Structures are given as structure tokens and as C-alpha cells.
Amino acid sequence: MIDKGNTLVVDVRDAPEVEKSGKIAGAVHVSRGMLEFRADPESPYHDKNFAKNKTVILYCASGGRSALAAKVLKDMGFWPSVQRRRLQGLGRKRRRDRKADRTGRVRIQR
Numbered sequence: 001m002i003d004k005g006n007t008l009v010v011d012v013r014d015a016p017e018v019e020k021s022g023k024i025a026g027a028v029h030v031s032r033g034m035l036e037f038r039a040d041p042e043s044p045y046h047d048k049n050f051a052k053n054k055t056v057i058l059y060c061a062s063g064g065r066s067a068l069a070a071k072v073l074k075d076m077g078f079w080p081s082v083q084r085r086r087l088q089g090l091g092r093k094r095r096r097d098r099k100a101d102r103t104g105r106v107r108i109q110r
Contacts, residue, residue: 007055010035012069013087017061021087024059032065035072052078059085 009027011018018029028049030038037045050056056078058066066084073082 006053007057008049008051009057009059010069011087012058012060012065027059032060032069035069036076039073039076039078050078052081055081055083057083057085059087061087 009024011023011027011029012032012035013029014031015029023029028047030047034045037043038047039050040046041050056073058069058073060066060069063084063086066086070082070084073079
């Protein structure tokens with residue numbers, strides 16, 4: 001997907017996290033706090049990799065920042081091409097799905 005040029009993979013973790021563990025080959029690092037500036041073509045900090053005709057895949061360590069980043073990009077008109085992922089789930093076998101019951105307790109689906 002990345003090789004075709006129609007997909008942008010964005011690592012929205014903070015710089016120390018990326019330095020410690022690296023990033024996915026071909027991914028662009030834009031910390032969550034700078035995303036709006038990098039994605040906005042009117043900003044002097046605009047990154048030309050951000051184009052609304054590309055599929056954008058966002059990832060972070062646990063999924064929280066990528067969810068917030070997806071909301072921001074959706075509001076900026078990138079939707080429906082935005083997808084979000086957790087770094088722990090990329091390229092690895094999926095963990096068992098967790099589901100909350102009516103009481104709010106989390107149960108593991110086997």
C-alpha cells in the first residue's frame with residue numbers, strides 16, 4: 001500500500017517513544033500535537049505527504065492518540081480515508097478480543 005503512493009502511514013507518538021522503539025518503514029512521524037499544522041495546506045508547517053486523496057493510517061502505542069488524530073483529520077476533511085491502529089497490533093497476531101458485559105466488566109472472548 002505504501003509503495004503505491006496512495007497511502008500515508010503516520011506515527012503520532014511523541015519523539016522519545018519513536019527514538020526508543022523506531023517506526024514502521026515508510027511511515028511519517030508527526031506527533032499528535034503537530035498533526036493539525038502538518039496536515040493543513042495553509043500552514044507554514046504543512047507536510048506535502050498529507051493529501052486528501054490518500055488513505056491515511058494513523059498509529060500510536062495504545063490507540064488513544066490515533067483515535068484523537070483520526071477525529072482531527074476527519075474534521076479537516078480527510079474522512080473517510082482515515083484509519084487508526086495500535087502499534088502493538090500492527091504486524092502481529094491479534095490479542096483475544098475483549099468485550100464488556102452489561103455491568104461494564106470486561107470479559108475475554110475466546
